[in-house]
Amino acid sequence: MNGTLDVALRLLVVFVVFLTFPLIVGQTEHKVMAHMQGRLGPMYAGGFHGWAQLVADGVKFAQKEDVVPAGADRRVFQLAPAVALLPYLLVLLAIPIGPSEGAVGQVVDAGVFFVLAVMGVGVLGSLMAGWASANKFSLLGGLRTAAQLLAYELPMLLAAASVAMAAGTVSLPGILHAFHWWWVPWQIVGALVFFVAGLAELQRPPFDMPVADSEIIFGAYTEYTGLRFALFLLAEYAGIVVLCGLTTVLFLGGWHGPWGAAGLGWLWTLLKTAILAFVVIWLRVTYPRLREDQLQKLSWTLLVPLSLAQIALTGIVKVVIS
Amino acid sequence: MSPAAAVSLAAAPHGFLSPTGVEIAFLLVGLATFGAALITVTTRQLVHAALWLVVALGGLAVEYLLLTAEFIAWVQVLIYVGSVVVLLLFGLMLTKAPIGRSPDADSGNRWVALAVAAAAAVALVWVVVDAFRTTWIDLTGPAAGTTRVTGESLFRHWVLPFEALSVLLLAALVGAIVLSRKAKAESGPPPVNSRAVTESSPSVTDSGSDSGIHPGEKEGVR
Numbered sequence: 031m032n033g034t035l036d037v038a039l040r041l042l043v044v045f046v047v048f049l050t051f052p053l054i055v056g057q058t059e060h061k062v063m064a065h066m067q068g069r070l071g072p073m074y075a076g077g078f079h080g081w082a083q084l085v086a087d088g089v090k091f092a093q094k095e096d097v098v099p100a101g102a103d104r105r106v107f108q109l110a111p112a113v114a115l116l117p118y119l120l121v122l123l124a125i126p127i128g129p130s131e132g133a134v135g136q137v138v139d140a141g142v143f144f145v146l147a148v149m150g151v152g153v154l155g156s157l158m159a160g161w162a163s164a165n166k167f168s169l170l171g172g173l174r175t176a177a178q179l180l181a182y183e184l185p186m187l188l189a190a191a192s193v194a195m196a197a198g199t200v201s202l203p204g205i206l207h208a209f210h211w212w213w214v215p216w217q218i219v220g221a222l223v224f225f226v227a228g229l230a231e232l233q234r235p236p237f238d239m240p241v242a243d244s245e246i247i248f249g250a251y252t253e254y255t256g257l258r259f260a261l262f263l264l265a266e267y268a269g270i271v272v273l274c275g276l277t278t279v280l281f282l283g284g285w286h287g288p289w290g291a292a293g294l295g296w297l298w299t300l301l302k303t304a305i306l307a308f309v310v311i312w313l314r315v316t317y318p319r320l321r322e323d324q325l326q327k328l329s330w331t332l333l334v335p336l337s338l339a340q341i342a343l344t345g346i347v348k349v350v351i352s
Numbered sequence: 353m354s355p356a357a358a359v360s361l362a363a364a365p366h367g368f369l370s371p372t373g374v375e376i377a378f379l380l381v382g383l384a385t386f387g388a389a390l391i392t393v394t395t396r397q398l399v400h401a402a403l404w405l406v407v408a409l410g411g412l413a414v415e416y417l418l419l420t421a422e423f424i425a426w427v428q429v430l431i432y433v434g435s436v437v438v439l440l441l442f443g444l445m446l447t448k449a450p451i452g453r454s455p456d457a458d459s460g461n462r463w464v465a466l467a468v469a470a471a472a473a474v475a476l477v478w479v480v481v482d483a484f485r486t487t488w489i490d491l492t493g494p495a496a497g498t499t500r501v502t503g504e505s506l507f508r509h510w511v512l513p514f515e516a517l518s519v520l521l522l523a524a525l526v527g528a529i530v531l532s533r534k535a536k537a538e539s540g541p542p543p544v545n546s547r548a549v550t551e552s553s554p555s556v557t558d559s560g561s562d563s564g565i566h567p568g569e570k571e572g573v574r
């Protein structure tokens with residue numbers, strides 16, 4: 031009985047995190063982008079600095095009519111948002127936020143592979159949406175999504191493999207237990223590659239060619255309205271949370287910090303994740319969109335060689351110190 | 353040849369008449385996987401076939417999980433669902449993959465294909481049953497298919513096949529690159545609207561002339 035309760039509680043906590051953190055990131059994006067662009071952002075909803083704007087947005091989305099285009103493939107069209115969103119919920123289960131046994135939803139033995147595999151499935155949602163909409167802009171968006179995923183999956187995997195080599199395990203808590211502070215400079219190239227490739231996989235600016243709103247009108251999501259569109263947006267923000275959490279866990283030492291690692295480890299994890307999320311937003315405001323050929327060139331000629339070099343470096347250091 | 357330490361001979365005899373929960377789940381997931389695979393090859397809607405393939409491959413991953421082979425399961429999802437199916441969908445989208453039925457999605461070789469599939473299935477089932485006749489995976493003890501166990505058996509007992517396979521894959525990779533470069537050289541000058549003014553064009557030209565593909569190839573230099 032106690033075990034069942036424990037599992038239920040963990041699932042509930044992960045679910046609540048899944049529902050709230052993306053919204054927090056979304057609201058932060060509103061405000062941070064506004065201030066970086068010299069304006070105020072949402073200020074009225076809720077009274078204090080427009081904190082309830084996202085709730086209002088949610089209500090608005092829920093009220094909209096749910097339209098399925100006449101020429102669309104109805105079932106695939108309706109299924110796509112769920113396929114895009116649910117994988118991130120599963121990934122959150124495996125991310126540890128503290129050193130104790132209870133600070134992770136579920137310890138997965140091959141955690142690194144689990145999170146990367148499941149995150150890859152989420153992209154299928156965009157592909158399904160792009161194809162099923164019966165819209166040429168959506169199809170173009172889907173095509174670009176697929177090309178981008180194929181290009182950036184490899185460096186992401188290689189960078190993660192480098193950390194797994196360093197730690198000698200592929201379990202996420204195991205990697206963190208093996209962590210030392212000097213891993214940060216040692217794996218910094220891998221960290222950059224992982225973060226950039228993750229951004230590209232999420233189709234965040236400057237890698238948002240697949241959803242480029244000014245040329246293919248939000249790509250795969252052109253035909254979506256109401257709640258289904260909101261689910262795609264939620265998937266994007268959940269993806270930011272997952273990517274930042276994963277980068278924190280794999281490369282920045284998760285719960286390790288200069289002090290207070292025993293009781294306040296979870297705070298370090300959250301802090302690092304939040305800073306990374308801020309960087310994600312910052313990049314959106316800072317960089318112009320990369321063209322499709324630049325996207326591919328960046329991955330194949332820069333990120334893949336860098337990640338291979340990181341693996342070589344990891345191997346050499348590992349052999350030297352052992 | 354003994355299948356490493358991953359599978360152990362359990363002492364207690366096993367019967368088929370009182371299946372455990374895991375065995376029932378295994379069977380049900382197997383049936384679902386089989387059904388999805390059947391739809392994959394019979395449906396007339398091309399993209400639906402690819403999506404049903406996702407279900408079939410995912411079902412296989414669940415089967416691996418039920419047999420405690422966690423690492424294999426996630427790699428299955430990562431490689432097949434995450435990459436191969438995406439590549440497949442990419443290819444289908446390039447053909448504009450029509451929504452609805454494609455009347456020409458039937459090869460006319462239905463019965464030959466069925467015969468080949470049946471023969472392959474019989475051969476596989478026969479080999480597997482013959483090899484693992486009395487071997488049972490102990491599901492109650494420590495997991496027999498963890499990453500550590502899989503890695504040890506792979507790099508202790510199966511290093512040679514593993515390395516041979518990686519050489520094969522490398523050869524395929526090099527072959528693909530060679531093929532695509534040759535096609536580029538034969539297509540003559542690049543189209544007018546190609547983005548030729550991006551960086552690194554000198555290095556591309558250098559490598560092109562070094563490998564002596566085509567003296568007239570002036571890719572990207574305007």
